[in-house]
Amino acid sequence: MSRSLASLGFAAGLLVSTGAWAVELSISCSALGKEYEICKQGVDAWAQRTGNTVKIVSTPNSATERLALFQQLLAAGAGDIDVFQIDVVSTGTLAQHLLDLSSKAQGSIGDHLPAMAETSRVGGKLVAVPWFADAGLLYYRQDLLDKYKRPVPQTWADLTETARLIQEGERKEGRGDFWGYVWQGRAYEGLATNALEWVASYNGGTIVDDKGEVTIENPKAAEALKLAAGWVGTITPEGVLNYTEEESRGVFQAGNAVFMRNWPYAWALAQGADSTIKGKVGIAPLPKGGPDGHHAGTLGGQLLAVSKYSKNADAATDLVMYLTGEDEQKRRAVQGSFNPTIVSLYSDSDIAKANPFIGDLVDVFTNAVARPATVTGQNYNKVSTEFFNAVHQVLSKRAEAAQALNRLDRDLKRIKRNGWE
Numbered sequence: 072m073s074r075s076l077a078s079l080g081f082a083a084g085l086l087v088s089t090g091a092w093a094v095e096l097s098i099s100c101s102a103l104g105k106e107y108e109i110c111k112q113g114v115d116a117w118a119q120r121t122g123n124t125v126k127i128v129s130t131p132n133s134a135t136e137r138l139a140l141f142q143q144l145l146a147a148g149a150g151d152i153d154v155f156q157i158d159v160v161s162t163g164t165l166a167q168h169l170l171d172l173s174s175k176a177q178g179s180i181g182d183h184l185p186a187m188a189e190t191s192r193v194g195g196k197l198v199a200v201p202w203f204a205d206a207g208l209l210y211y212r213q214d215l216l217d218k219y220k221r222p223v224p225q226t227w228a229d230l231t232e233t234a235r236l237i238q239e240g241e242r243k244e245g246r247g248d249f250w251g252y253v254w255q256g257r258a259y260e261g262l263a264t265n266a267l268e269w270v271a272s273y274n275g276g277t278i279v280d281d282k283g284e285v286t287i288e289n290p291k292a293a294e295a296l297k298l299a300a301g302w303v304g305t306i307t308p309e310g311v312l313n314y315t316e317e318e319s320r321g322v323f324q325a326g327n328a329v330f331m332r333n334w335p336y337a338w339a340l341a342q343g344a345d346s347t348i349k350g351k352v353g354i355a356p357l358p359k360g361g362p363d364g365h366h367a368g369t370l371g372g373q374l375l376a377v378s379k380y381s382k383n384a385d386a387a388t389d390l391v392m393y394l395t396g397e398d399e400q401k402r403r404a405v406q407g408s409f410n411p412t413i414v415s416l417y418s419d420s421d422i423a424k425a426n427p428f429i430g431d432l433v434d435v436f437t438n439a440v441a442r443p444a445t446v447t448g449q450n451y452n453k454v455s456t457e458f459f460n461a462v463h464q465v466l467s468k469r470a471e472a473a474q475a476l477n478r479l480d481r482d483l484k485r486i487k488r489n490g491w492e
Protein backbone atom coordinates (compact mmCIF):
# COMPACT_ATOMS: atom_id res chain seq x y z
CA MET A 72 0.00 0.00 0.00
CA SER A 73 2.59 2.50 1.08
CA ARG A 74 4.76 1.45 -1.80
CA SER A 75 2.03 2.03 -4.36
CA LEU A 76 1.22 5.43 -2.79
CA ALA A 77 4.85 6.32 -2.97
CA SER A 78 5.03 5.31 -6.61
CA LEU A 79 1.86 7.31 -7.32
CA GLY A 80 3.49 10.34 -5.74
CA PHE A 81 6.60 9.70 -7.71
CA ALA A 82 4.60 9.42 -10.92
CA ALA A 83 2.77 12.71 -10.13
CA GLY A 84 6.11 14.42 -9.53
CA LEU A 85 7.35 13.11 -12.82
CA LEU A 86 4.25 14.40 -14.56
CA VAL A 87 4.84 17.89 -13.19
CA SER A 88 8.48 17.94 -14.03
CA THR A 89 8.00 16.66 -17.55
CA GLY A 90 5.25 19.18 -18.09
CA ALA A 91 2.57 16.66 -19.06
CA TRP A 92 -0.03 18.86 -17.33
CA ALA A 93 1.22 21.90 -19.02
CA VAL A 94 -0.98 24.21 -21.01
CA GLU A 95 -0.20 26.27 -24.06
CA LEU A 96 -0.95 29.97 -23.78
CA SER A 97 -0.59 32.81 -26.18
CA ILE A 98 0.16 36.44 -25.41
CA SER A 99 0.12 39.48 -27.62
CA CYS A 100 2.96 41.83 -26.85
CA SER A 101 3.97 44.71 -29.03
CA ALA A 102 7.27 44.74 -30.87
CA LEU A 103 8.63 48.27 -30.98
CA GLY A 104 12.42 48.21 -31.12
CA LYS A 105 13.53 45.37 -28.87
CA GLU A 106 10.18 45.08 -27.12
CA TYR A 107 9.48 41.65 -28.65
CA GLU A 108 12.79 40.24 -27.46
CA ILE A 109 12.34 41.64 -23.96
CA CYS A 110 8.78 40.34 -23.74
CA LYS A 111 9.96 36.93 -24.93
CA GLN A 112 12.65 36.70 -22.26
CA GLY A 113 10.07 37.34 -19.54
CA VAL A 114 7.56 34.94 -21.02
CA ASP A 115 10.19 32.21 -21.44
CA ALA A 116 11.29 32.57 -17.85
CA TRP A 117 7.72 32.03 -16.65
CA ALA A 118 7.23 29.11 -19.02
CA GLN A 119 10.35 27.42 -17.77
CA ARG A 120 9.38 27.92 -14.16
CA THR A 121 5.89 26.53 -14.57
CA GLY A 122 6.38 23.95 -17.30
CA ASN A 123 3.88 25.64 -19.60
CA THR A 124 4.46 26.86 -23.12
CA VAL A 125 3.68 30.36 -24.34
CA LYS A 126 3.38 31.55 -27.89
CA ILE A 127 3.88 35.23 -28.67
CA VAL A 128 1.51 36.75 -31.17
CA SER A 129 3.01 39.81 -32.74
CA THR A 130 0.80 42.80 -33.36
CA PRO A 131 0.88 45.91 -35.57
CA ASN A 132 3.07 48.80 -34.38
CA SER A 133 0.26 51.33 -34.73
CA ALA A 134 -1.77 51.55 -31.52
CA THR A 135 -4.91 52.19 -33.58
CA GLU A 136 -4.47 49.12 -35.79
CA ARG A 137 -3.66 47.03 -32.75
CA LEU A 138 -6.87 48.04 -30.99
CA ALA A 139 -8.90 47.28 -34.14
CA LEU A 140 -7.36 43.80 -34.29
CA PHE A 141 -8.13 43.13 -30.61
CA GLN A 142 -11.70 44.33 -31.03
CA GLN A 143 -12.19 42.03 -33.98
CA LEU A 144 -10.79 38.97 -32.18
CA LEU A 145 -12.66 39.63 -28.96
CA ALA A 146 -15.97 40.49 -30.59
CA ALA A 147 -15.86 37.06 -32.22
CA GLY A 148 -15.31 35.52 -28.78
CA ALA A 149 -12.03 34.04 -30.02
CA GLY A 150 -9.95 32.28 -27.39
CA ASP A 151 -6.80 32.32 -29.56
CA ILE A 152 -5.09 34.94 -27.43
CA ASP A 153 -5.14 34.44 -23.65
CA VAL A 154 -3.21 37.51 -22.53
CA PHE A 155 -3.52 40.92 -24.14
CA GLN A 156 -1.22 43.92 -23.85
CA ILE A 157 -3.68 46.77 -23.57
CA ASP A 158 -3.16 50.50 -24.02
CA VAL A 159 -3.91 52.70 -21.00
CA VAL A 160 -6.68 54.38 -23.03
CA SER A 161 -8.38 51.13 -24.07
CA THR A 162 -9.36 49.38 -20.84
CA GLY A 163 -12.86 50.94 -20.97
CA THR A 164 -13.34 49.96 -24.60
CA LEU A 165 -12.32 46.33 -24.08
CA ALA A 166 -13.54 45.74 -20.50
CA GLN A 167 -16.57 43.67 -21.46
CA HIS A 168 -14.24 41.01 -22.93
CA LEU A 169 -11.80 40.89 -20.04
CA LEU A 170 -11.69 38.72 -16.98
CA ASP A 171 -12.09 40.26 -13.53
CA LEU A 172 -8.66 39.79 -11.92
CA SER A 173 -9.70 41.17 -8.51
CA SER A 174 -9.16 37.96 -6.59
CA LYS A 175 -5.51 37.71 -7.68
CA ALA A 176 -4.46 41.30 -8.21
CA GLN A 177 -6.56 43.41 -5.86
CA GLY A 178 -4.03 43.16 -3.02
CA SER A 179 -1.12 44.60 -5.00
CA ILE A 180 -2.85 47.15 -7.22
CA GLY A 181 -2.14 49.92 -4.68
CA ASP A 182 1.60 49.45 -5.34
CA HIS A 183 1.24 50.92 -8.84
CA LEU A 184 1.26 54.55 -10.01
CA PRO A 185 -2.21 55.95 -9.26
CA ALA A 186 -2.81 57.13 -12.85
CA MET A 187 -2.16 53.62 -14.17
CA ALA A 188 -4.02 51.82 -11.37
CA GLU A 189 -7.06 54.01 -11.99
CA THR A 190 -7.50 52.79 -15.57
CA SER A 191 -7.18 49.16 -14.51
CA ARG A 192 -10.62 49.32 -12.88
CA VAL A 193 -13.72 49.56 -15.02
CA GLY A 194 -17.20 49.42 -13.50
CA GLY A 195 -15.97 47.82 -10.29
CA LYS A 196 -13.98 45.10 -12.10
CA LEU A 197 -10.19 44.92 -12.11
CA VAL A 198 -9.73 44.20 -15.82
CA ALA A 199 -5.97 44.64 -16.22
CA VAL A 200 -2.72 45.02 -14.29
CA PRO A 201 -0.33 47.91 -15.10
CA TRP A 202 2.87 46.83 -16.88
CA PHE A 203 4.75 49.97 -17.88
CA ALA A 204 4.15 53.71 -17.98
CA ASP A 205 4.90 56.12 -20.80
CA ALA A 206 5.14 59.89 -21.10
CA GLY A 207 6.02 61.95 -24.17
CA LEU A 208 9.64 63.19 -24.03
CA LEU A 209 11.96 65.43 -26.02
CA TYR A 210 15.10 63.66 -27.22
CA TYR A 211 17.94 65.93 -28.30
CA ARG A 212 21.46 65.63 -29.68
CA GLN A 213 23.75 67.11 -27.03
CA ASP A 214 26.77 67.05 -29.38
CA LEU A 215 24.95 69.20 -31.94
CA LEU A 216 23.60 71.65 -29.34
CA ASP A 217 27.23 72.01 -28.18
CA LYS A 218 28.52 72.46 -31.73
CA TYR A 219 26.01 75.26 -32.42
CA LYS A 220 26.17 76.63 -28.85
CA ARG A 221 22.45 76.34 -28.24
CA PRO A 222 20.66 75.43 -25.00
CA VAL A 223 17.98 72.76 -24.71
CA PRO A 224 14.82 74.53 -25.98
CA GLN A 225 12.30 75.62 -23.35
CA THR A 226 9.50 76.78 -25.65
CA TRP A 227 8.29 75.52 -29.02
CA ALA A 228 9.50 78.79 -30.55
CA ASP A 229 13.02 78.02 -29.23
CA LEU A 230 12.81 74.50 -30.60
CA THR A 231 11.68 75.73 -34.02
CA GLU A 232 14.50 78.25 -34.20
CA THR A 233 17.25 75.90 -32.98
CA ALA A 234 16.04 73.09 -35.24
CA ARG A 235 16.12 75.43 -38.24
CA LEU A 236 19.60 76.71 -37.43
CA ILE A 237 21.13 73.28 -36.95
CA GLN A 238 19.36 71.80 -39.96
CA GLU A 239 20.73 74.60 -42.16
CA GLY A 240 24.20 74.24 -40.71
CA GLU A 241 24.33 70.47 -41.17
CA ARG A 242 22.97 70.70 -44.70
CA LYS A 243 25.63 73.24 -45.59
CA GLU A 244 28.15 70.63 -44.54
CA GLY A 245 26.67 68.29 -47.13
CA ARG A 246 24.16 66.34 -45.04
CA GLY A 247 21.18 66.80 -47.36
CA ASP A 248 18.92 64.42 -45.45
CA PHE A 249 19.36 66.10 -42.08
CA TRP A 250 16.20 67.35 -40.31
CA GLY A 251 15.36 69.49 -37.30
CA TYR A 252 12.50 67.67 -35.60
CA VAL A 253 10.83 64.28 -36.03
CA TRP A 254 7.67 63.05 -34.29
CA GLN A 255 4.57 60.93 -34.94
CA GLY A 256 2.25 62.43 -37.55
CA ARG A 257 0.39 59.47 -39.07
CA ALA A 258 -3.40 59.58 -38.61
CA TYR A 259 -3.45 57.20 -35.60
CA GLU A 260 -3.48 57.25 -31.80
CA GLY A 261 0.16 58.35 -31.65
CA LEU A 262 -0.75 61.62 -33.40
CA ALA A 263 -3.48 62.16 -30.82
CA THR A 264 -0.80 61.92 -28.09
CA ASN A 265 1.53 64.38 -29.91
CA ALA A 266 -1.24 66.87 -30.67
CA LEU A 267 -2.57 66.73 -27.12
CA GLU A 268 0.93 67.75 -25.97
CA TRP A 269 0.97 70.78 -28.28
CA VAL A 270 -2.53 71.85 -27.26
CA ALA A 271 -2.05 71.28 -23.52
CA SER A 272 1.32 73.08 -23.57
CA TYR A 273 -0.48 76.19 -24.87
CA ASN A 274 -3.07 75.85 -22.06
CA GLY A 275 -5.61 74.81 -24.71
CA GLY A 276 -7.11 71.99 -22.59
CA THR A 277 -7.44 68.25 -23.14
CA ILE A 278 -10.05 68.00 -25.98
CA VAL A 279 -12.79 67.02 -23.51
CA ASP A 280 -12.49 68.20 -19.90
CA ASP A 281 -12.94 66.19 -16.68
CA LYS A 282 -16.64 67.01 -16.57
CA GLY A 283 -17.17 65.72 -20.09
CA GLU A 284 -17.45 69.12 -21.81
CA VAL A 285 -15.97 69.39 -25.30
CA THR A 286 -13.34 72.15 -25.05
CA ILE A 287 -11.19 71.74 -28.15
CA GLU A 288 -12.46 74.69 -30.16
CA ASN A 289 -10.36 77.48 -28.65
CA PRO A 290 -7.73 79.95 -29.92
CA LYS A 291 -4.87 78.35 -27.96
CA ALA A 292 -5.52 74.96 -29.54
CA ALA A 293 -5.65 76.62 -32.97
CA GLU A 294 -2.34 78.37 -32.30
CA ALA A 295 -0.72 75.07 -31.30
CA LEU A 296 -1.90 73.29 -34.44
CA LYS A 297 -0.79 76.14 -36.69
CA LEU A 298 2.67 75.97 -35.20
CA ALA A 299 2.95 72.21 -35.84
CA ALA A 300 1.62 72.56 -39.40
CA GLY A 301 4.39 75.10 -40.00
CA TRP A 302 7.03 72.48 -39.16
CA VAL A 303 5.95 70.05 -41.88
CA GLY A 304 8.19 70.52 -44.91
CA THR A 305 10.47 72.98 -43.08
CA ILE A 306 12.14 71.45 -39.99
CA THR A 307 10.20 68.18 -40.28
CA PRO A 308 10.10 65.92 -43.36
CA GLU A 309 6.74 65.69 -45.16
CA GLY A 310 7.02 61.96 -44.57
CA VAL A 311 6.21 62.54 -40.88
CA LEU A 312 2.55 62.52 -41.93
CA ASN A 313 2.99 58.76 -42.13
CA TYR A 314 5.37 58.25 -39.19
CA THR A 315 4.66 56.16 -36.10
CA GLU A 316 7.14 55.86 -33.20
CA GLU A 317 9.52 53.56 -35.05
CA GLU A 318 9.82 55.67 -38.23
CA SER A 319 10.77 58.74 -36.22
CA ARG A 320 13.23 56.71 -34.17
CA GLY A 321 14.73 55.39 -37.41
CA VAL A 322 15.57 58.92 -38.59
CA PHE A 323 16.84 60.10 -35.21
CA GLN A 324 18.90 57.02 -34.44
CA ALA A 325 20.53 57.12 -37.88
CA GLY A 326 21.83 60.53 -36.79
CA ASN A 327 19.59 62.45 -39.20
CA ALA A 328 17.70 64.74 -36.82
CA VAL A 329 18.58 67.00 -33.91
CA PHE A 330 15.26 66.60 -32.02
CA MET A 331 12.75 63.77 -31.65
CA ARG A 332 9.53 63.34 -29.68
CA ASN A 333 9.16 59.79 -28.40
CA TRP A 334 8.42 57.54 -25.39
CA PRO A 335 11.03 56.20 -22.92
CA TYR A 336 11.65 52.94 -24.85
CA ALA A 337 13.74 54.86 -27.42
CA TRP A 338 16.37 55.62 -24.76
CA ALA A 339 17.68 52.06 -24.35
CA LEU A 340 17.92 51.76 -28.15
CA ALA A 341 19.62 55.13 -28.68
CA GLN A 342 22.16 54.09 -26.03
CA GLY A 343 22.56 50.57 -27.42
CA ALA A 344 25.96 49.21 -28.43
CA ASP A 345 25.11 49.41 -32.15
CA SER A 346 23.61 52.91 -32.03
CA THR A 347 25.32 55.64 -34.07
CA ILE A 348 24.20 58.25 -31.52
CA LYS A 349 25.24 56.41 -28.37
CA GLY A 350 26.48 58.88 -25.74
CA LYS A 351 25.30 61.90 -27.74
CA VAL A 352 21.68 62.04 -26.62
CA GLY A 353 19.81 63.82 -23.85
CA ILE A 354 16.18 63.82 -22.77
CA ALA A 355 14.18 66.84 -21.59
CA PRO A 356 10.55 67.76 -21.01
CA LEU A 357 8.73 68.72 -24.21
CA PRO A 358 8.76 72.52 -24.70
CA LYS A 359 6.16 74.96 -23.37
CA GLY A 360 3.67 76.76 -25.58
CA GLY A 361 5.20 80.19 -25.03
CA PRO A 362 6.20 81.83 -21.74
CA ASP A 363 2.70 81.36 -20.26
CA GLY A 364 2.40 77.79 -21.38
CA HIS A 365 3.69 74.67 -19.62
CA HIS A 366 5.68 71.52 -20.32
CA ALA A 367 3.22 68.77 -21.22
CA GLY A 368 3.91 65.09 -21.90
CA THR A 369 0.98 62.80 -22.64
CA LEU A 370 0.49 59.88 -20.27
CA GLY A 371 0.79 56.58 -22.08
CA GLY A 372 1.40 53.07 -20.95
CA GLN A 373 0.31 49.49 -21.19
CA LEU A 374 -1.42 46.93 -19.00
CA LEU A 375 -1.84 43.18 -19.22
CA ALA A 376 -5.26 41.58 -19.23
CA VAL A 377 -6.75 38.09 -19.53
CA SER A 378 -9.41 37.39 -22.15
CA LYS A 379 -12.77 36.20 -20.88
CA TYR A 380 -12.63 33.59 -23.64
CA SER A 381 -9.32 32.08 -22.50
CA LYS A 382 -9.54 28.34 -21.92
CA ASN A 383 -6.68 28.52 -19.43
CA ALA A 384 -7.59 31.53 -17.36
CA ASP A 385 -5.74 30.46 -14.20
CA ALA A 386 -2.44 29.95 -15.97
CA ALA A 387 -2.97 33.15 -17.97
CA THR A 388 -3.61 35.12 -14.77
CA ASP A 389 -0.47 33.65 -13.25
CA LEU A 390 1.52 34.79 -16.30
CA VAL A 391 0.09 38.31 -15.97
CA MET A 392 1.01 38.45 -12.28
CA TYR A 393 4.54 37.27 -13.07
CA LEU A 394 5.16 39.72 -15.91
CA THR A 395 3.75 42.71 -14.02
CA GLY A 396 5.62 41.80 -10.82
CA GLU A 397 8.54 43.68 -9.36
CA ASP A 398 11.40 41.54 -10.70
CA GLU A 399 10.15 41.62 -14.28
CA GLN A 400 9.37 45.33 -14.20
CA LYS A 401 12.88 45.96 -12.94
CA ARG A 402 14.47 43.79 -15.63
CA ARG A 403 12.43 45.49 -18.33
CA ALA A 404 13.35 48.96 -17.03
CA VAL A 405 17.07 48.19 -16.91
CA GLN A 406 17.24 46.44 -20.28
CA GLY A 407 14.60 48.24 -22.29
CA SER A 408 13.91 51.50 -20.41
CA PHE A 409 10.28 50.64 -19.91
CA ASN A 410 9.24 52.85 -17.00
CA PRO A 411 7.94 50.74 -14.13
CA THR A 412 4.43 51.22 -12.79
CA ILE A 413 5.39 49.91 -9.34
CA VAL A 414 6.15 53.05 -7.37
CA SER A 415 8.89 51.58 -5.14
CA LEU A 416 11.02 50.81 -8.21
CA TYR A 417 11.51 54.55 -8.75
CA SER A 418 14.09 54.49 -5.96
CA ASP A 419 15.92 51.46 -7.36
CA SER A 420 19.54 52.39 -8.08
CA ASP A 421 20.03 49.97 -11.00
CA ILE A 422 17.03 51.43 -12.77
CA ALA A 423 18.21 54.98 -12.09
CA LYS A 424 21.68 54.16 -13.42
CA ALA A 425 20.36 52.69 -16.66
CA ASN A 426 17.83 55.50 -17.13
CA PRO A 427 19.08 58.77 -15.59
CA PHE A 428 16.16 60.66 -17.15
CA ILE A 429 13.65 58.85 -14.92
CA GLY A 430 14.97 60.56 -11.81
CA ASP A 431 15.66 63.88 -13.57
CA LEU A 432 12.18 64.13 -15.05
CA VAL A 433 10.01 63.09 -12.13
CA ASP A 434 7.70 66.05 -12.86
CA VAL A 435 7.08 64.94 -16.42
CA PHE A 436 5.97 61.53 -15.24
CA THR A 437 3.94 62.65 -12.24
CA ASN A 438 2.20 65.48 -14.14
CA ALA A 439 1.72 63.62 -17.42
CA VAL A 440 -1.41 64.76 -19.25
CA ALA A 441 -4.08 62.08 -19.50
CA ARG A 442 -6.17 61.69 -22.63
CA PRO A 443 -9.92 61.98 -21.94
CA ALA A 444 -10.39 58.19 -21.94
CA THR A 445 -12.05 57.80 -18.54
CA VAL A 446 -14.63 60.53 -19.01
CA THR A 447 -15.57 59.46 -22.56
CA GLY A 448 -15.51 55.72 -21.67
CA GLN A 449 -16.58 53.47 -24.56
CA ASN A 450 -16.52 56.49 -26.87
CA TYR A 451 -12.86 57.33 -26.41
CA ASN A 452 -11.73 55.66 -29.60
CA LYS A 453 -14.27 57.65 -31.62
CA VAL A 454 -13.24 60.89 -29.93
CA SER A 455 -9.60 60.26 -30.54
CA THR A 456 -10.18 59.23 -34.17
CA GLU A 457 -12.04 62.48 -34.88
CA PHE A 458 -9.26 64.39 -33.15
CA PHE A 459 -6.32 62.85 -34.99
CA ASN A 460 -8.10 63.07 -38.34
CA ALA A 461 -8.81 66.77 -37.80
CA VAL A 462 -5.20 67.38 -36.78
CA HIS A 463 -3.91 65.39 -39.75
CA GLN A 464 -5.93 67.63 -42.09
CA VAL A 465 -4.34 70.71 -40.60
CA LEU A 466 -0.84 69.23 -40.79
CA SER A 467 -1.30 68.22 -44.42
CA LYS A 468 -2.68 71.70 -45.23
CA ARG A 469 -6.09 70.40 -46.22
CA ALA A 470 -7.79 72.59 -43.60
CA GLU A 471 -7.11 75.72 -41.59
CA ALA A 472 -6.72 75.14 -37.86
CA ALA A 473 -9.75 77.21 -36.79
CA GLN A 474 -11.98 75.62 -39.40
CA ALA A 475 -10.87 72.08 -38.51
CA LEU A 476 -11.46 72.70 -34.80
CA ASN A 477 -14.90 74.11 -35.49
CA ARG A 478 -15.87 70.94 -37.36
CA LEU A 479 -14.25 68.78 -34.70
CA ASP A 480 -16.26 70.49 -31.97
CA ARG A 481 -19.48 69.75 -33.87
CA ASP A 482 -18.49 66.10 -34.51
CA LEU A 483 -17.51 65.48 -30.88
CA LYS A 484 -20.76 66.98 -29.61
CA ARG A 485 -22.64 64.71 -31.97
CA ILE A 486 -20.84 61.65 -30.56
CA LYS A 487 -21.59 62.85 -27.05
CA ARG A 488 -25.28 63.55 -27.69
CA ASN A 489 -26.82 63.27 -24.20
CA GLY A 490 -23.77 62.02 -22.43
CA TRP A 491 -20.73 59.83 -23.05
CA GLU A 492 -21.96 56.48 -21.81
Ligand code: GLC
Nearest residue numbers: 134159205260261371372373
Ligand atom coordinates in the same frame (compact mmCIF):
# COMPACT_ATOMS: atom_id res chain seq x y z
C1 GLC B 1 2.48 54.07 -26.63
C2 GLC B 1 1.72 54.40 -25.35
C3 GLC B 1 0.25 54.37 -25.59
C4 GLC B 1 -0.13 55.25 -26.77
C5 GLC B 1 0.65 54.84 -28.00
C6 GLC B 1 0.38 55.78 -29.15
O1 GLC B 1 2.33 52.74 -26.93
O2 GLC B 1 2.06 53.50 -24.33
O3 GLC B 1 -0.44 54.78 -24.44
O4 GLC B 1 -1.51 55.21 -27.02
O5 GLC B 1 2.02 54.83 -27.73
O6 GLC B 1 1.10 55.45 -30.27
